[in-house]
Every structure is written in structure tokens, then in C-alpha cells.
Amino acid sequence: MIPRYSRKKMTDIWEAENRFRIWFEIEAHACDANAKLGRIPEDAAKAVWERGKFEVERIDEIEREVKHDVIAFLTNLAEHVGDEARFVHQGMTSSDVLDTCLSVQLMQAADIIIEDLEALLVVLKRRAEEHKYTICIGRSHGIHAEPVTFGLKMAQAYAEFDRCLSRMKDARKEVATCAISGAVGTFANIDPFVEEHVAKEMGLEIEPVSTQVIPRDRHAMYFSVLGVVASCIERLAVEVRHLQRTEVLEAQEYFSKGQKGSSAMPHKKNPILTENLTGQARYIRAMCIPAMENVALWHERDISHSSVERYIGPDATVALDFSLARLTNVMDQLLVYPDNMLDNMNKMGGLPNSQRVLLELTQAGVSREDAYRLVQSNAMKVWDSRGDLQLLDLLKDDPIVTDKVSPEQLDELFNMDYHTKHVDTIFRRVFGS
Amino acid sequence: MIPRYSRKKMTDIWEAENRFRIWFEIEAHACDANAKLGRIPEDAAKAVWERGKFEVERIDEIEREVKHDVIAFLTNLAEHVGDEARFVHQGMTSSDVLDTCLSVQLMQAADIIIEDLEALLVVLKRRAEEHKYTICIGRSHGIHAEPVTFGLKMAQAYAEFDRCLSRMKDARKEVATCAISGAVGTFANIDPFVEEHVAKEMGLEIEPVSTQVIPRDRHAMYFSVLGVVASCIERLAVEVRHLQRTEVLEAQEYFSKGQKGSSAMPHKKNPILTENLTGQARYIRAMCIPAMENVALWHERDISHSSVERYIGPDATVALDFSLARLTNVMDQLLVYPDNMLDNMNKMGGLPNSQRVLLELTQAGVSREDAYRLVQSNAMKVWDSRGDLQLLDLLKDDPIVTDKVSPEQLDELFNMDYHTKHVDTIFRRVFGS
Amino acid sequence: MIPRYSRKKMTDIWEAENRFRIWFEIEAHACDANAKLGRIPEDAAKAVWERGKFEVERIDEIEREVKHDVIAFLTNLAEHVGDEARFVHQGMTSSDVLDTCLSVQLMQAADIIIEDLEALLVVLKRRAEEHKYTICIGRSHGIHAEPVTFGLKMAQAYAEFDRCLSRMKDARKEVATCAISGAVGTFANIDPFVEEHVAKEMGLEIEPVSTQVIPRDRHAMYFSVLGVVASCIERLAVEVRHLQRTEVLEAQEYFSKGQKGSSAMPHKKNPILTENLTGQARYIRAMCIPAMENVALWHERDISHSSVERYIGPDATVALDFSLARLTNVMDQLLVYPDNMLDNMNKMGGLPNSQRVLLELTQAGVSREDAYRLVQSNAMKVWDSRGDLQLLDLLKDDPIVTDKVSPEQLDELFNMDYHTKHVDTIFRRVFGS
């Protein structure tokens, strides 16, 4: 997590202030529950809420001495609460606080990412509708195939990120659990009611069986989903980078007045934002491996997961939030060049219509094999001419072709509307109306 | 995928026979749909179902010539169907067949893994109930903490694999889609009804927007889930390996009569099955990275995903099926040694009760800090004696302690039942009754 | 490892026949050494070499009974050698055979990969020299930058794979060690001389300190190098894919007569070989993670590494050998289109010379900032015209420019030779002459 690639809302989640705030809430709610159970005096619980406070610097100071963060926090809390502080943390273990806190932080982070995805979807939908019928060539293997529309590209991205949205909601559920079960998770020194109460108050589910720690398969799943979302970001980023290539130039990242593309070459406009996103994706998805390695803790728990999570918790969520926001911005401002799209498509001498001719010849009784050879031999001449020859002309000049398909029929086969007739069908599937 | 680590049911899914069977069904259902639309003669569709056949060797023979698997298949099919074969594959592209087929294969694989998980859960539940109250020491950081029961360990594993079960069901849904949308996915040469019909008949959902290929974020999610399941296998495998350590020996993989643990050392019984599973997990989860890298295909599609999937499709599913079956077998036959569990627990001179004493002292008005120091100083003597000294004895001899807590109270604090009183609560959460 | 992506020479290394052949040699050489030490009769050692044989099927048969591969092998060997067989494997443990055998296999695999790299280098050098001065546009960020030559691209690839060659030689050294140190590696039952002798005979170094197993950091390093080589393959593959894009078409994978690019679209020629290589690279490099996870074995050894290596040993080496051979073939036959390279370069209205103008203006006393703005404002007009306008014309029409740089000087700044003057320097650095 580095400032250049961070947004405050997400980094705040990982700040000490927020962490201790969550700790405080967990402890205070636990006191409430213990008070209801008659385990501690009601006044003690009240005192915690009323006088409970903490100072990050003071906690740091104490931690330097006692070398234990939760004890440092509790000591600082006690400085404010006073004598009733000894009822705080009753029967709990540090992990109850730490793990439940991590759940809350990952849940908060998921909420921001969910918002980010929703914002991205709004932009993608708008661009999809704007360019619903903006024809451009579809490319398979980087080679012109048949026409699509730019709106279809946006609809595809929309559908993909819509899936990401529901995956993130699932990921949020995976981690949104609370464990207040004491050492090795047996509730020996704490009533399960405390866990239930804290869970309810913090918007979490209870962890059915914790073993001092919340099981790490949950977190592994969470970080895997972040990795999949990052990979989808990469897909759209790579699309933009391809479309901005000099020879293609069908779209372009917004380039502000006074911006410099290159310190050496004044003529450059580079797709640096989407290149940056490509790198971010590599970084974010790598985190899923250590997250999976964290699952196999020893017996009831070991603490090897902790250093990993101190890194990847902030790293992955901050980078993903930044990336989604950047992508949203890129797509929002993306310059789209419909004229270049048409130019590019027309460059290939009508080749994208080769399948239609093939099918028409088949309908006219030519075997698929013969039809394929017939069309291919003409198409390869066009290919070799790099579009100087037109496939339609060659076909009209080929008597074996015209014996089966009339010139008028051939003209009709090169009509572009043919390819867009189901755009609306697809849009209805994706956008629901 | 190697024979030693493979089970036939899963490898069959990836055999040519099954693949071509699925291709045949896709093509035949597509013919039905085209016939209903009046695009091809009803008799042609009927002929495909009636006379349609294929031979794997013949397809291979043709492929060596034409270098295209789908064309080879269609040619072989035509040899059986005859003239009506030219109505097969109308308006479709190879990817329609290949990608929908992969969906079916991954769905079939998911079904097996789901069965595997269900079988594992049955065993885990049985072992959990069997050892619901079999006391053993809980360990955090590999160090004795407080007592748990072996049944709780099993319940924890049950809950973890139960989550895996629902993740696998989600993963199955992720990939269970059908794309019959033609070149670059525009339905230019094929009616969307064909896709709907094939989807319904094959038990799939339609892919809302495909671009010749089904988007690979779905597969990335699928393989990530396999990786998480594998990581959970590793966790339980590592638990068994730890419990079988010479010094611990609380459980042991079944060791058959006549088995040899080591060719050199006749005294050995090694946890080789769970060590093997540990390795399998490393292998399986590594696959999620290439699966995520597959997401960012160029434009409407490139074929870089294909070689990856030819490997990891079989590799990951076969290894995971094998691993789950092996784990189920290990857990089913696991030798559990309750006496050793007690022995081990008692070895540490009652240290696992240190927290109870701490809490009791707190209740008796000692500050947490003082109580901690008091208990720790006695506990460390026991630790250093490696269990020759008993904590209870030392406490009874410590006047500062007995000033606050009577010897009778101290006896009570060392009662083991205290730790198991909520086992039933946890079991109810996990097993529902 | 799947047949479609495998070459016999490499798969043979991983066949049972080769594995048992290596086992036999290890055992026979060990007998020689033990005989020299007087530990076993000289005749016994001789008998092993003379009568020693094995049959893969018979070993399999025995293994099904005894469930231990080395014991099965030794039993089969004894069937041929007779009574003297009891002197075989004296003081050794299975791992001595297994681990030293894996060393030999990885060394053999490295030798093939080294040959593959050498063959690739020959082709790259030839293509580099052939196109030493074939001008094409250099692209940064996918955007036209300044001219390079196609030969330079090849020289770059040559230098990169030359580094891979020396990395592979290092990787070979990493794993080429021999351990015959007995249980837990103490030489308690075997003299270190046996290890020294076997090592020398098999072309290996002794492992300074083995612990029943050869330490897995060696293998981790080996598979990491395979991953780096695979990543270099990806780089060149992606270059070809880019150059074959319809709009670029500066190079093209060889497309044989009668080949079909697409079953649906007869006009297609797709870079499927290099797309395939892109996928192979993803797969191969993923293996380095489980290889690294294998390092942390428990105490003197556990066997979790074994299942991983049964997979990735063959998987990674076979896929890499196949990929290198395929890449060599692609580069050998690559169709290069110098005319298209020139066309593409000229499409951008002379923009690639913007830096030269900038520098010339600076030389003529204009501040860098002013010069940048001056060139950029003209360049952007050319960019927006998509090459219909020529930068040279605009500059000649710009009085602020011509005030500093004469039209004749401007003409000179657009001379292409300027960019190729150091091609020879670079070639000398890379090819040494």
C-alpha cells in the first residue's frame, strides 16, 4: 500500500484509529452482554461506554513496553475507565478481539469495493447505451473476425463486473463472522451469549466453531475473490490498451491539456492508466496464494497468518479500491472514435463477411468443404493485398461462386445490419430491459 | 494428472469419449432447435440423433490431416449421418461447441467433488460424535493451551468442509453456462433460441453475453474455489501429521498388516497419506494463478486460455477428487488414542488451568496485572521442570495465592469438566441438533 | 503433461524405464564402492552388473503387493541377480535412490532444455542478421515511438534467451547432486566413500549435508528458472501476436497450404501457436510456487514434496521443452513483411521524428519547455488527422520553428538512417562480432 495508489476512505479502515475504535466496540458490547448475564456489574458496562476512550500514541507507548498490542490497548482503556476496567475483556482472549476486528475491517473494505463496483457499473451501462449501435470490428486472436458494436464490448464488461459485484457480496458474507469464544474456542470462561450479542451489535454472524481464531478458509476465499475482480479489471484495461494502439486508435484514454506523454517524444499519447491497472491486477491477485497458505494453521491456531494479513489486508483492498476507481474514471472519460472503427473495419476488403458467403453457398447446395475452399481462396487474395482488393469484387468475378449465388445476393451478404440484429437481445439479457 | 493419483470416475470426464459425447449432444440439440425454427429440415435433426455416431480413433485420424478438432469431429459425424450432416453446426463456431463442452465437463467434475465432500462430511460427523467428549489438550502455537475434545476438532473440520461444499455449489453455478452465439458472439448467423434450447436440454444457463467464448472470470472463480478446498484439505492433513508425531501420538493413520513404513528402519509408521495430501494441496492451489491470468483475453477472444485449461482442467479436478477421497479414507480409518491424549495433557503439570486461576484471582480482587505475574511465576517453574512439578501444588504453597483463593477453590479450578461444558452448544451450531 | 504438448525425448526421461535404469546404476555403482571398501564381496558387485536386470511390469506387480516402489524394484532385481542381491542397497535408504535419481532426471531434462535454447538462439541469430536493417517502428505503450529494426527485436530476444541459457546451466548445477547418506543422512550405516563414488560415476556432485533427502531449495531454484524461461517465451510470443494483428501485419506465423484458421470464417489466419505459448508460460511458471512451498520440510524430511514433484517434474520440463521447440519453429518460419513495416511507420505523418526536432530546437537555443510545447502542438495536429497531415509540412509552415531551424535542416531531421546508426554497435554487444 503506497500513497500514490491509495484512497483515504480505504486506508482509513487500516489506520490504528479505526482498529482501536472497533476493539473498543467489541469490548464494550461484550461488557454489556456479560452484564446482562450477571457476570459483571451493570455499572461496569456503563462505565466502559461512558468513560471509555483511547489514544493511539499512548497505546503505542505502552506496547513498546509490554510488547502486546491488546494488553496495551486495555491498559490505556483502563486509564480512562478506572477501576471498573478490570471487568473488561473477561474470559476473552486477544484473538477474540483481533479476529473479530479483522472481520469488521474486511467487511468495511468489502463495502467500499461494492460501492466502487456499483459506480463502475453505472458508467459502463451509460457507455454501453451510448454506443449500443456503434459498429466496430470484432477481433478474435487479434485478427478481424466479424462486426460487433462498441456497446456490446461495454455490455460484456458490465456483465463481468456485475458478476464481480455478487462475488464481492458473497466474499463479504464469508468473512463477516464474530468469534468471542476464549482460549482455544471452548467458551470455558465466557458464555456463548457474549459472542451472540457482540455479533448482532456489530452486524456479524457468529462463527459456529472457532478455535481461538476464525478459520482462515474464509479469508482465503475473500482474497481469491479480490484476485478475480482484479483479473477482470485487467481484461478491460487490456482492451483499452489495444484500442489505443497507434494502428487501431478506436478509443483513447482522456489526455488532458498540458499533459506530457513522454519527456523525450512530444508526439506521444500513451494508455498509461490502463497499463498501470494491468500491473495492479498482477499484484492484487498474487495475494491469494499466501492467503490460501494461511489456511493450514497448526492445531487450534498458530500466528503465522498474522504477518501475512498485516500486509495483504491493506495491500490488496487498497490497491483494488484504487484500481476500480481509476478504471471507472478511465471508462467515464474514454474518448471513443466511431469513424476510426469504421475505417479499420473497411480496411480489410470486406473479409469479415466471409462466413456469410460460406453459409449462403452451403444453402445453395455446395458442400461445406467446397464452399470453404472457394471462399478461402478468394479471401486469401484480399488478405495478401492488405485490403486493396475487395472480397465482394473477387466473388462477383468468380464464376463458380456466381453460378450458385447471384451478384445481387452477394451485395446483400455484405450488409452490415445483419450483424447487429441481436444487439438488443443481448442488451436485454444484460441490462434487464 | 497421473494414474497413481487419479480415480476413474473423474478421469473419464476428461477422456475423448466423454468430450465427443458432449459435442454430439450439443450439435444434436442445436439441430433440434434449428429445425423448430424452420432453419433446417426436421428430418435432418432426426437423422443426426438416429444415425449420429463417432469413433475417437477416426476423429484422431482426420484431425491429423485437417489440424482442427471440431472439423474432424464433424467430418466423422457426417460419415455416419450422411447428406443431412450439412445442416449440422449451422451458424455455429467451434468455440460454441468447445466452451459449452468445457462448461459441462467442469459441471460434471463439480458434481463428483460435491459427492466427495458429502462423503467426507458423513465421516467427519461420525468421528465428531464418536469423540464428542474425548478430552485432549488444545494447542496454540504448538504449545499446550487449554483442553478441548477430539470431537471439537472434527466438528471444526466438518464446518470448514461444509463451507467448501457450498462454495463448490457456487462454483458449479459459475461455470454452468452455455454459449451458442456464433463468431464473436453476435448471433449473426444463429438464432438466440438455439442457445436457449441447448442450454435447457444440457442443464445449463445461457451466457448473457459471450464473445465467441464464455468469459474466463467464471473459470478463474472455479479454480480458486478448488484451491481453497485444497487448502482446507491441507489443514486437516497437517493436523493428523502433528497428532501422529512420535512425541504426541494422539492419532495415527491406519497402518495395515504387512505394510512397511521405511525400507531401512523397520520400526517406522509414518503419516505418509496426509503428507501426500499436503503436497497435493500445494499443487492444486497453484492452478488458480494461471486461471486468473486467463481472464484478460484480447478483444473478443484469443486462444491463450486453451492450453492452460487442457492442463489444469483435468489436473486440478482429478487431484482434488483423489485428495478428498484419500482424506475421507484417512479420517474414516484414523486410529485415535484417547489415553495418549490424557497422558499428554497431564504431562504439563496442570499448566492448562493457568487462565482459570488468573480469572479467579481477578474475581477475588487482585488486579489483572498482579494476578498475571503471580500465576506466571508459578507456571514458569512448572514449565522449566517439564511437568515434574504440578501447578496446583505450587499454588497451594504460595501464600499470596491462598490468601485470595482457598485450596478447595484451587482444586475446583483444576476440574476438566469446566472446559467441555459448551461442547454441546458448538455441536448444535455445527450439526444443527 | 499431455501428449499434444509433449516430445518423446523429454517424456522418456520421466518413463519408468529410465527411472529404473537410473536406480539400477545407482545401486550397482554403490555396490562397486562397497566392494572397494571391503564391505561386500567383489563378486557380488560384479554379479549385479552382469546379471542385473529389471522389468517394469514385474516391478509394478510386486509394488501392488508390498506398496513400496524401491522394495519392489530391489525384489525384481534380486530375481535376476540371485543370492548376491542381499548385498545390494547396503546401508542405504530409499531416498538415497529416489533423490539421486530425481537429480539425474532433472539434469537430463536440463540438458534437453539447454539444447532447445541453443537451437532457438541459432534461429534468432539468423533472423537478426537477416533483418539487421529492416526498419520498423519502435513502439512504447503500443504507440509509435521512434524507428528500430526488426533485427534489433531479434537481437533483444537473442540476448534474453542467452541469459536463459546461462540460467539453465546454473539450474542444472543446482540440482546435480548425489545423496547416499542413509537414514537421516548421518552415514551411520554407509561410508561417505560410496556417495563420492556414485556421484563421480553419475556425473554429479556430492550433497554436502543431506538429511535423508537432498534439500529442496535446489529444486525450488530449478523450477523458478523454468518459470523465468517460460516468461521470456511469453514475451516473444506476445510480440509475434502483436505483429500479426490485422492492423499491424508486420509478421505472421507460417500458415500452411490447406490450413484452416477458423471453422466458421474462411478468411482468418490466427497466431494460434504464439497464443498457445502464452498459455504454456502461465502454466509453467505457476509451478514455482509449490516448488518453493516444498522447501520447508519437517525436521530431517517429510514426504510432502513427493506428490508435488511427481506432477511438476514432468509437467514443467515437458511443457517447457515443447514450448521452446514450438517457439523455435515459429521464429524459424516467421513470415516478415518489411513493406508493411514501412507502411505502418509512414502512416503517422512523420511523428516518430518529434524528438529529433525537439533536440534540434534545444540546440538552437530554445528552452526545453518551449521546444516541447512547440513540437507537441504540431504533433497533436498530425495525431488527430491520423496521419493525413505530415509533421514535416506543419513544421515548415510554422514560422516560430523555421526561425530557429531551416527547412533544409528539418528535411535532414526526418532522415531514417539517423536511427539505425548504432544497430551495429548493439549487434556487436549481443553477438560478439
Added chain:
Amino acid sequence: MIPRYSRKKMTDIWEAENRFRIWFEIEAHACDANAKLGRIPEDAAKAVWERGKFEVERIDEIEREVKHDVIAFLTNLAEHVGDEARFVHQGMTSSDVLDTCLSVQLMQAADIIIEDLEALLVVLKRRAEEHKYTICIGRSHGIHAEPVTFGLKMAQAYAEFDRCLSRMKDARKEVATCAISGAVGTFANIDPFVEEHVAKEMGLEIEPVSTQVIPRDRHAMYFSVLGVVASCIERLAVEVRHLQRTEVLEAQEYFSKGQKGSSAMPHKKNPILTENLTGQARYIRAMCIPAMENVALWHERDISHSSVERYIGPDATVALDFSLARLTNVMDQLLVYPDNMLDNMNKMGGLPNSQRVLLELTQAGVSREDAYRLVQSNAMKVWDSRGDLQLLDLLKDDPIVTDKVSPEQLDELFNMDYHTKHVDTIFRRVFGS
């Protein structure tokens, strides 16, 4: 990179101050070279060295406006150097500065890691010699095998980290190259002599063929080596964790007076440092995947590698430096318990000698198979008794055994010195004397 896991010496490398210092040196040396070539006035080069300065805050301020870090730096530099500043950066491109700077930073980081490894080796050697003959049981599969010494464990670790040391030196060489080759690397606007001069002055090699960027296979190799080193750290960390397990307790991380192992359980001493290192290793090695993905840049370069490197450059080197220092400290202070080692070994009723008996029986003419069965049947009784029975006693009571091997011979077979006779041989191999 987070403060808790960072050491200043390493983080300083990644601070703006160091980065700009390196940039300054590159630019100033380049001026010298250009002056020698007569390309710029000698006075200009001199002025850069004499008046050249920069302020991090001022550069940040300018960058916020021009959005280009190198231009911001050059602008700030010009504010100090004055008019001659226009001769700075002549014919160079930003990447020349950025990539060469990254080389220097990675080289500096490598130097620290090399020092860290050397410090670790000193400690390991000391502990090895100290415990050269401290007998402890060797464990394979976590099960007692045969005796080793604690010194051998240390020697093994020494040899492993000694390999890491030479890998790090290689890794340093991999990245220690300089590229000053201008846009797309053709030296069109800059003489290769400048690169040679800067390289020599900065302690780098020239990059034979750069393409505006230094090829990323070098960095991929570098980060892979970091991953391997991290995995070796994990191995030793796991060893310590195992040895500190309650039932084993053969070694223990130093536990300071007043330290608290657990906030809840006052009796705990946990191996938290080595658990932490286990997690660090997971994190560090994950970085090699994005580093490998960075290799396949588009054409002459794209900038997708940059965001990845901004993360993993500091992340991986800082975490590795911290980890090595922590490991050195752990090993330096590690409490070793030879008595417990003996206790543990003796717990198993002499089972570790089973192989010797097996071999002796073979020598006495019993077939290996029969000898194995004979020893195993006695050994399993000892195993089942958990060490209450002694193997030696059982063997002496077994007439089939004593028929071949006398009681006196049996006594001799249980002599521990037998296992340590080659410790010195191994030490000579590892430590050279």
C-alpha cells in the same frame, strides 16, 4: 512494507531522497560523458556537479503540476544549476534514469541482504560448532528415525543459506546493469559511450540491448531468488517451531523477563518469532509471480511493470531483510535443551536402532525380508507400548534373533556413538575444515 516489519537501512533505499540522489548521479555522470564527447560544454558538466541539488518537497510540488516525476526532478535541478541545465538529460529518456536507478536500488538492497546472510551464517556456524555432538533424535515424517546431532541441523541450515548467499550474489549481477540508450533503445540521440561511462561510474554493467527499458527477465530472476531465500527461512523457522512444541521442547525462542506469551494464559511461551517468519516467507515468495508476469511487456516497452515494482521492490526486500535479521536473532539466542533431546530419544525404547539390528541380521545370513519382519514385529510391540518396553530387551528375549546375534553384539548395536562417527566428515564438507 510496514514499519513493524522494516529496518531503516533497507527502507532508506526506497526513500525519495535516495532515489533522487541516484538520479542526480546518473544525470551528472551522463553530462561528464557528453562533455568528453564534445556534445555539451565541459563547464555545463562541471556546473551540474557543483551547483546540482534537489529538494524532495519541491520536486513533489512540481510533479503535482506536470504529472511527470523525471521532468519534475529536472526542473528542480535546473532551478539550482541555472542555464547550463539545458544540457542535462541530453538525448536521454526518462526510462534511462528510472531503470538504471532501479538497478542501483536493487543492487543496494542485494548488498544488505548479502550482509544479512553473512551475519546469519556466522551465527549458524557458531551454533553448529557449539552443538556439534549434541545428540538428538532425527525425525523423518515427524517420527523418530535415527540419532543426529543438533550441530548437524545447524550445519544443514548453514549449507542452505550459504547457497542462498551465492544465489543472492548472482541475483545482484542479474540486475546490476545500466541502460542509457534513449527512446526505444537505439542510441539515436545519445552516444553509447555515455552508457558505458555511467555504467562504470555507478558500478554497473552495460545492458547489451535495452529497448528503452532494461528487460524484466532480470528482475523476475531477482525476485525469484528472494522467494527461494524466504522459503529457506521458512524451513528453519518451522524447525524451531517444531522443536519448541510442548511435547518436544528441545529448543525454544528466547523469552525475555516480563514478556507475556498470552494475555489469557499466563503459562504460555510461544514460538511467535518463527511463526511470524513463516508468514513473511509466504508473502515474500508470492511476489515472484507478478515479477514473472512483468517480463512480457508489449513491443519495446509498456509501463505495466512499474506499478508492480513500486510495490514489490520495497515490499519484498524490506520484508526479507527484516526476516533475515529476525532469524539471525532467533538463532543467536535460541535456547537449546540437550537433556530434553536425550529424554525424547530414550522415550521410544530404543527403536531408532532398528535398522542396525536389521543390517546385523542380514550380515548374519538372514534374508532381508525375514530380518525385516523379525525386527518389525518386535519394534511394533515397543511402539504400541509407547516406549514402556525396550527394543533391546525384546530382542534379547527373541530366540530367533539371539540364534543369529549374541546379546553382547546386540548391546553394541545400541551404542549411540555409532551414529555420530561421520559428523566430522559432514562438518568438513560444510565448513571446509
